Amino acid sequence: MKIDVIISAKDIREEKIIGKTxxxxxxxxxxxxxTTALNNGCKRVIPVLTVEEAKDISKSSKEPCILxxxxxxxxxxxxxxxxxxxxxKENVAKDKVLVMTTSNGTKAxxxxxxxxxxxxxxxxxAKAVAKRAVELNNDxxxxxxxxxxxxxxxxxxxxxxxxxxIKDCIQVELTDIAKTAHYxxxxxxxxxxxxxxxxxxxxxxxxxxxDDLNYCCSKDxxxxxxxxxxxxxxxxx
Amino acid sequence: MKIDVIISAKDIREEKIIGKTxxxxxxxxxxxxxTTALNNGCKRVIPVLTVEEAKDISKSSKEPCILxxxxxxxxxxxxxxxxxxxxxKENVAKDKVLVMTTSNGTKAxxxxxxxxxxxxxxxxxAKAVAKRAVELNNDxxxxxxxxxxxxxxxxxxxxxxxxxxIKDCIQVELTDIAKTAHYxxxxxxxxxxxxxxxxxxxxxxxxxxxDDLNYCCSKDxxxxxxxxxxxxxxxxx
Numbered sequence: 013m014k015i016d017v018i019i020s021a022k023d024i025r026e027e028k029i030i031g032k033t034x035x036x037x038x039x040x041x042x043x044x045x046x047t048t049a050l051n052n053g054c055k056r057v058i059p060v061l062t063v064e065e066a067k068d069i070s071k072s073s074k075e076p077c078i079l080x081x082x083x084x085x086x087x088x089x090x091x092x093x094x095x096x097x098x099x100x101k102e103n104v105a106k107d108k109v110l111v112m113t114t115s116n117g118t119k120a121x122x123x124x125x126x127x128x129x130x131x132x133x134x135x136x137x138a139k140a141v142a143k144r145a146v147e148l149n150n151d152x153x154x155x156x157x158x159x160x161x162x163x164x165x166x167x168x169x170x171x172x173x174x175x176x177x178i179k180d181c182i183q184v185e186l187t188d189i190a191k192t193a194h195y196x197x198x199x200x201x202x203x204x205x206x207x208x209x210x211x212x213x214x215x216x217x218x219x220x221x222x223d224d225l226n227y228c229c230s231k232d233x234x235x236x237x238x239x240x241x242x243x244x245x246x247x248x249x
Numbered sequence: 250m251k252i253d254v255i256i257s258a259k260d261i262r263e264e265k266i267i268g269k270t271x272x273x274x275x276x277x278x279x280x281x282x283x284t285t286a287l288n289n290g291c292k293r294v295i296p297v298l299t300v301e302e303a304k305d306i307s308k309s310s311k312e313p314c315i316l317x318x319x320x321x322x323x324x325x326x327x328x329x330x331x332x333x334x335x336x337x338k339e340n341v342a343k344d345k346v347l348v349m350t351t352s353n354g355t356k357a358x359x360x361x362x363x364x365x366x367x368x369x370x371x372x373x374x375a376k377a378v379a380k381r382a383v384e385l386n387n388d389x390x391x392x393x394x395x396x397x398x399x400x401x402x403x404x405x406x407x408x409x410x411x412x413x414x415i416k417d418c419i420q421v422e423l424t425d426i427a428k429t430a431h432y433x434x435x436x437x438x439x440x441x442x443x444x445x446x447x448x449x450x451x452x453x454x455x456x457x458x459x460d461d462l463n464y465c466c467s468k469d470x471x472x473x474x475x476x477x478x479x480x481x482x483x484x485x486x
Contacts, residue, residue, distance in 0.1 A: 023260065159425075165429060189256070189399070192405065192429075195446075211425055
């Protein structure tokens with residue numbers, strides 16, 4: 013298996029992902045939200061690009077929906093919940109459809125539709141998503157959502173940890189950028205210490221979201237692998 | 250001073266570099282060649298995109314020219330020299346115009362024309378180019394040429410070393426990717442050990458170019474700062 017890494021949603025190019033397995037990461041916080049909500053009984057997640065689209069889908073849905081997401085890391089006017097994974101407890105998420113739009117993660121997911129399989133990864137489910145990628149037995153591209161089109165240290169080290177989990181199972185061939193992500197993880201098994209330097213971490217900290225940060229940095233507390241297919245993210249295999 | 254890093258020639262976007270100081274790096278080997286040739290008395294370097302363009306310029310030049318460069322890391326048919334910096338000794342380079350075309354470095358230089366200043370950097374002149382960037386006192390983008398449009402570990406750590414040299418002089422504000430490049434250098438002051446994992450390093454090693462690799466990894470043995478202006482690279486200030 014060859015593993016490559018794309019460093020931000022803006023850098024996704026069709027020729028890099030077509031026919032491959034993709035793992036989309038936005039650990040702070042969209043893919044942590046998606047993983048948490050589905051683990052807490054959410055029926056499916058619909059990731060969309062605009063606030064209007066999210067509201068329209070929610071209005072016209074025959075199933076009970078919740079609206080979640082952020083702009084500039086804060087809750088959107090008229091939405092039910094923000095982009096905090098801690099919002100999506102079982103009493104909120106169970107049997108609901110979550111329609112969400114965020115600045116980075118939902119963009120990255122929608123930009124990957126030419127991939128063969130689109131898995132959703134975070135620190136929370138790193139081992140599980142690594143295991144699923146191994147089962148799919150295809151070349152892999154780890155897509156870091158990044159922050160507003162820029163490289164983000166948090167997604168990069170999370171990708172490095174997922175690579176470590178895959179290397180624990182099978183032999184892999186890494187591109188230079190994948191080797192560097194893996195190296196960063198190897199030097200920083202305590203990911204929080206490394207992520208403390210990340211601009212997005214500090215933005216969330218300024219907003220008082222320490223609980224989110226601590227939660228999103230927890231390794232392997234969830235065992236599901238969300239997968240995106242034809243517009244929906246479901247709980248996966 | 251803000252410092253950002255672009256990870257390959259393919260990722261250069263005008264809005265990221267316009268009005269800024271840029272340092273273009275292709276340490277294996279184009280910017281090591283340029284730095285070495287100019288240090289050995291070469292009058293100027295003309296970096297061009299195609300073999301035909303290089304031959305045309307050389308034919309029509311009134312000054313004595315040498316043709317240098319590579320495709321797939323080997324010398325181009327009809328060219329005088331390859332992309333080995335060790336080819337450009339004083340007896341070859343002195344008072345000549347070097348017309349060169351390479352797979353990555355000359356592309357990256359030509360893609361940066363909207364920057365305010367375009368400096369040419371390598372391990373060989375890292376301290377000197379850092380000092381010049383500090384003098385220019387403008388926001389800086391370190392442009393890694395990369396390898397065939399991909400991230401390259403060698404250029405990344407070289408950028409990290411240049412950032413270290415700048416940090417030794419002034420306070421800087423680093424983007425996440427610049428922080429990561431700097432971190433990689435901090436963990437690997439012996440850059441060769443890190444670069445040994447790089448795909449391009451191994452390609453050059455397979456071609457028997459160990460002497461080039463050792464030379465290109467030498468820190469600060471040249472004190473000039475090549476600068477690109479209006480189609481030419483000159484020896485700088």
